[in-house]
Amino acid sequence: MNSIISVKNLTKKYGDFEAVKGISFDVYQGEIFGLLGPNGAGKSTTLEIIETLRNKTSGEVTVNGFDLDKQPGDIKQIIGVQLQTSGFYPGLSLVDLIHLFGGLYNEEVNAMELLRMVNLEDKAKSKFKELSGGQKQRFSIATTLINKPKIIFLDEPTTGLDPQARRNLWELIRNIRDKGTTVIITTHYMDEAEYLCDRIAIIDSGKIVSLDTPDKMIDALVASGFERPKDVKKATLEDVFINLTGHALRED
Ligand code: ADP
Ligand code: MG
Numbered sequence: 001m002n003s004i005i006s007v008k009n010l011t012k013k014y015g016d017f018e019a020v021k022g023i024s025f026d027v028y029q030g031e032i033f034g035l036l037g038p039n040g041a042g043k044s045t046t047l048e049i050i051e052t053l054r055n056k057t058s059g060e061v062t063v064n065g066f067d068l069d070k071q072p073g074d075i076k077q078i079i080g081v082q083l084q085t086s087g088f089y090p091g092l093s094l095v096d097l098i099h100l101f102g103g104l105y106n107e108e109v110n111a112m113e114l115l116r117m118v119n120l121e122d123k124a125k126s127k128f129k130e131l132s133g134g135q136k137q138r139f140s141i142a143t144t145l146i147n148k149p150k151i152i153f154l155d156e157p158t159t160g161l162d163p164q165a166r167r168n169l170w171e172l173i174r175n176i177r178d179k180g181t182t183v184i185i186t187t188h189y190m191d192e193a194e195y196l197c198d199r200i201a202i203i204d205s206g207k208i209v210s211l212d213t214p215d216k217m218i219d220a221l222v223a224s225g226f227e228r229p230k231d232v233k234k235a236t237l238e239d240v241f242i243n244l245t246g247h248a249l250r251e252d
Pocket of ligand 1: 014019038040043046
C-alpha cells in the first residue's frame, strides 16, 4: 500500500491543554480513511493541521511526499477541503460559486460537469440558500473537487441529514474514491463508517486507541469474548424507516 499521508507523533497544544497527544498514522492512496471519536477528541484539529490551516505543536506530517513545514503551498495545491456550508455566499448561483472558486484556484472548471457529478445539474441557476441540507452538502463536496485534488477532507459531511440524503452522499463519496481520489472523513455515525471506510482510526482524548479495517476491529472485539447483551434483531429501526420511506431523495 502506498502511503499518501504520513503523520508521526503529532501533538497540538491550545495553551496548557494538549488536544492531540502524539498520534501517528498513515493514509493509503485511494482509500477512504475515517477518523472516529467523541466530540472534543481532536479530529478536526488533526485534519486542519494536515490541511495546513492550523499550526501543529510538534511532530512530522508529509502529504504526497511534501513536508508540511517546508512545502505547505505544494500541499494546498493537491488537496480539497470542504467548507462549512455557512462559508458560501448565499445569494450566488451554484454556477457562479463554482466559477468564483475556480478563479481562486486559477483553474478552468466545467461547472456543469461538476454539478452533474453531484446530481445538481438542474439546480445550476439556483442560489445556494435555496438548496436543501443534502443538496448543500453535495454542493460543498463538489467544490472540494474544483482543483482536481489527490486528497479530499470531509469533516462530518453527513451530520444533520435525513437517512436518504445520507445514503445518497455515501454513494457520492464512494464514486469519488473509485475515481482515484483519497478521502479522509470524520463521522459520528458508526453505520456510515462501517459502510464507507476502508480503514478507520478511533481517537479518544487526543490519542489513537485503535486503527484497522472496520471488519478486523469487529472481529477482534468478538474474539475477545464480547457478546451483545441481548439477542440481535435481524433489522434496525433505520431499516424500517428506509423500508417504509424508500431510498429516493425528497429534496429535489
Ligand atoms: P473534534 O473535532 O474531535 O470534536 P476538536 O479538534 O475540534 O475535536 O477539539 C479538540 C479539543 O481542542 C477540544 O477540547 C476543543 O475544545 C479544543 N479546541 C479546539 N480548537 C480550539 C481552539 N482554537 N482553542 C482552544 N481549544 C480548542
Ligand atoms: Mg470536529
